[in-house]
Amino acid sequence: MSILATLISKIDKENLWQKEVTLERNEYLKVKGSTDTNLYYVKNGSLRIFLLDEQEEQTIRFGYKNNLITALDSFLNDQPSDFYIQALKKTTVKVLTKQDYLAFINASLEHKEIWNEILKSFVLQQMERERDILTTSPVERYRRVLKRSPQLFQEIPNKYIASYLRMTPETLSRIKKS
Numbered sequence: 001m002s003i004l005a006t007l008i009s010k011i012d013k014e015n016l017w018q019k020e021v022t023l024e025r026n027e028y029l030k031v032k033g034s035t036d037t038n039l040y041y042v043k044n045g046s047l048r049i050f051l052l053d054e055q056e057e058q059t060i061r062f063g064y065k066n067n068l069i070t071a072l073d074s075f076l077n078d079q080p081s082d083f084y085i086q087a088l089k090k091t092t093v094k095v096l097t098k099q100d101y102l103a104f105i106n107a108s109l110e111h112k113e114i115w116n117e118i119l120k121s122f123v124l125q126q127m128e129r130e131r132d133i134l135t136t137s138p139v140e141r142y143r144r145v146l147k148r149s150p151q152l153f154q155e156i157p158n159k160y161i162a163s164y165l166r167m168t169p170e171t172l173s174r175i176k177k178s
Contacts, residue, residue: 003117003118003121004066006070006114006160007118010104010114011041011104012111014104016097016100016101016104017096017156018095018097019095020043020093020118021040021092021093022046022090023047023087023090023091023092023093024087024090025088025089026086026087026088026162027086027087028085028173029082029085029087029093031084032052032083032084034081034082035080035096036070036081036085037052037074037075037078037098038096038097038098039065039070039097039101040066040067040068040070040094040095041093041094041095041096042064042065042066042068042069042093043092043094044065044091044092045065045087045088045091045092046062046063046065046091047063047069047085047087047088047091047093048061048062048063048066048085048086048156048164049061049062049063049069049083049084049085050083050163051082051083051084052084056163057163059160060083062156062160063085064156064171065155067135068118069085071083071085072122075098077143078098079132087144088156088157093146098122103164112121128148132144133165134136138175141165141166141167142172142175142176144165149170158159158172158173
């Protein structure tokens with residue numbers, strides 16, 4: 001069982017989820033400028049986290065079935081965030097408040113260790129992605145993401161994957177055909 005699956009199983013066992021929220025396609029779970037400290041478990045569907053600059057949207061992360069998703073900056077520092085979280089198709093998430101989650105994490109050393117492993121994994125994933133964007137070609141970025149996250153290509157529309165990979169949808173289409 002993965003470390004994330006272990007965490008979810010323990011949260012389920014303690015019945016900590018406050019509620020379920022269903023979002024329609026393109027509906028927002030979080031918008032820029034809001035503070036959202038909830039942690040969300042994706043029961044079904046898919047979401048993306050993105051920023052909006054003057055010209056375009058920059059997708060930075062996805063969440064799909066059996067993943068956790070949050071605006072991590074807002075979750076960690078209780079401040080408004082520039083991130084949006086948007087459903088890419090009809091999506092149901094389970095909601096856990098930061099307060100209840102921290103109480104759960106602080107209840108045992110095992111829970112703290114699980115959370116630290118998840119954070120470590122997240123930081124390493126983000127560093128790997130940043131390195132890929134800065135140092136590899138579009139073809140290599142595509143190959144590395146396909147190897148790391150093949151489920152992404154079944155769950156997420158190409159235009160958002162292209163944004164995540166920092167390329168145009170046309171470039172992604174050409175790479176996938178070759």
